[in-house]
Amino acid sequence: MAGNEELTGPVPQDLEAAEKLKNEANEYFKRQNYNRAIELYTQAIEKNPTSAVYFANRSISNLRLENFGYALNDASKAIEIDKLYTKAYYRRAAAYMALGKYKFALKDFEYVIKVRPNDLDAKMKYNECNKIVKKIAFEKAISVDKKGVNIADTINLDAMTIEDEYEGPSLEDGKVTLKFVKELMEYYKEQKKLHKKYAYKILIDVKAYFQKQPSLVDIKVPDDKKFTVCGDIHGQFYDLMNIFKLNGLPSDTNPYLFNGDFVDRGPFSVECIFTLFSFKLLYPDHFYMSRGNHETRDMNRVYGFQGEVTSKYTSQMADLFTELYNWLPLAHCINNRVLVMHGGLFSKDDVTLDDIRNVDRNKQPPEDGIMCELLWSDPQPMAGRSPSKRGVGCQFGPDVTAAFLQKNGLDYIIRSHEVKNDGYEVAHDGKCITVFSAPNYCDTMGNLGAFITMNGKELKPKFTSYEAVPHPDVKPMAYAHSMLSMFYQ
Incomplete structure (x- = not known):
């Protein structure tokens, strides 16, 4: 029956x-x-x-x-x-x-x-x-025809002239200065555009710097010094400016780590990335940037960054960004105790910090393995592992986190990658912290943004949450591929 x-x-x-x-x-x-x-x-x-x-x-x-x-x-x-x-x-x-x-x-x-x-x-x-x-x-x-050709090597800066009518910030002897960065941020607030000659120079220089960096960067923070970790920014330039207003501009004494997803979705991704890259060149040993899953060609093609760069500059510059993003470090380790990556942990046990150091990162992320999971994985409340809700990476439980930390002599991990109502979330018995720094994500989610501060001795995370600030009336996804809006109807 x-x-x-x-x-x-x-x-x-x-x-x-x-x-x-x-x-x-x-x-x-x-x-x-x-x-x-x-x-x-x-x-x-x-x-x-x-x-x-x-x-x-x-x-x-x-x-x-x-x-x-x-x-x-x-x-x-x-x-x-x-x-x-x-x-x-x-x-x-x-x-x-x-x-x-x-x-x-x-x-x-x-x-x-x-x-x-x-x-x-x-x-x-x-x-x-x-x-x-x-x-x-x-x-x-x-x-295939251009294999082995670096776009950065083909840029002829000498052939680019600065027009008399250009009134924006200028590099001094080809170098980023504090004056330049301050003027750049004000210029961007007025929705003006950095001259392409300076933009290309910044990209070429920052690429050369990242090429020399390991896949896992070790950061030393003195006992009595503050260190700040920020999560996803996603092209929300005016909220990025608010972080600096709340927490001070980056400097030798106010170091920052931005943990991936600087671009896409938000319509001011170009402004965000050039501001961040300028600070990287100004304070190379006190300003850090990790690769996120949106610093990739496929994401940029769909979610707006490629369209925005092409609109504001050229498609050649969009290709140069792709080339540069391949060199962004995949993770950072603070005082040998806190590991910071954009996504999360791994589908296999026994991954070590040396395994991360040895990743050949100069490529688009593969669909599995350590590099992919660093950019895409997410924590889950239950023990064990599950297939990813995103279709890429994996979901890992508190037991996976605990075992990884014990094996590598770490206190906890910080990751980003997920919107959280308060801008942050503490999970896995305090051992897995998410920080997300784009408030009212895409002008729709209503979430707070947050950043984490800590000192070098205790490395105890302190959370600062904040609301979104007003921005010019340019909609999120303004530069995204037209297919996306058609799908989302």
Whole structure:
């Protein structure tokens, strides 16, 4: 009898309850409370696991939170339930796009236009996606021809003239000075653009510096000195300025580490990265920068940085950034006791600090292994490891953190990579700290930003949270690929 009941599917009361939960989830989604929306869609699915709509709705909520792995699984489940449900294909294609798997996205559109030949929207998305696939194939063909050519070496700074009408900051004898950086920040606040000659010079110089750095940088902080760690900035220039207002400008006596994801999404990524690179050149031994998962070609192509650099400067400069980002260090270790990386820990036990030091980082991150996981992994509350919600990296529990710390003689880890309501979160018995420094992320999340300060002796983290500050009316994702906004409808 029980078997027969199972075959009949959800009872009417459950169907009705599920629909109510879905409608409530839709309201939270509209208010950009995606975590709560996901909880309610999940409850709806538990009541009625036969609805493709519930899975597709949960998929787009996960897309908004950058949980691309979960989004992909939900969209695939929706398609399994209803092969003609077009929206589910759009959701899955968006997840594939976010993961840089454009050919898989294209296949989804091919299927949609096959079953719905008169669907103009699907045809348009197919054509856009096809353009990207062809463009990438073209870029690959060119890059084979240019193998071994460094873009930095092909830039002729002498051929670039400074026009008489340029009134912005100038390098002094080709060098960044404190006067230059202060003037640059004020110039950027007025939404003006640094001259391309100076911009290229900064990129060439900072690339040469990072090339000499190891993949894991050791930082020594004296006992009585302060050190600051900031998380994701994501092109929110005016919030970056607020950090310096609250905590002081970087200097020999006020050192900083910015822990990746300087760019993408926010519309002032160019301003953020040139400010940070200028401080790096000014205080090379007191200003540090880690690579994040958004300092990569695929992310920059989709989430706006490539478009912004091309719009404000040239596509050649966008390629130079890609070349430079390959040399950013992957992690920093403070006083041999605190390890800082953008993403998190590893899918394998027994990884050592020397293993990180030995990573050959001059490349786009692979889809697995130490380099990938340093940029992409996330902590989870339960013990053990799980497949990543993002579709890249892994999720690691408190036991994994404890074992890694013990093996490497560390006190705790600091990572970024995830929006947190207070701008930070302390997890894994105080051994895994997340810091995220972009408040009201994408002008929608309503979160606080935060930074961490500590002194060299105790290395005890002190958290400072802050709200977003006003910025000019340029929308987040203003330079993102047009496909993205189409997917997120």
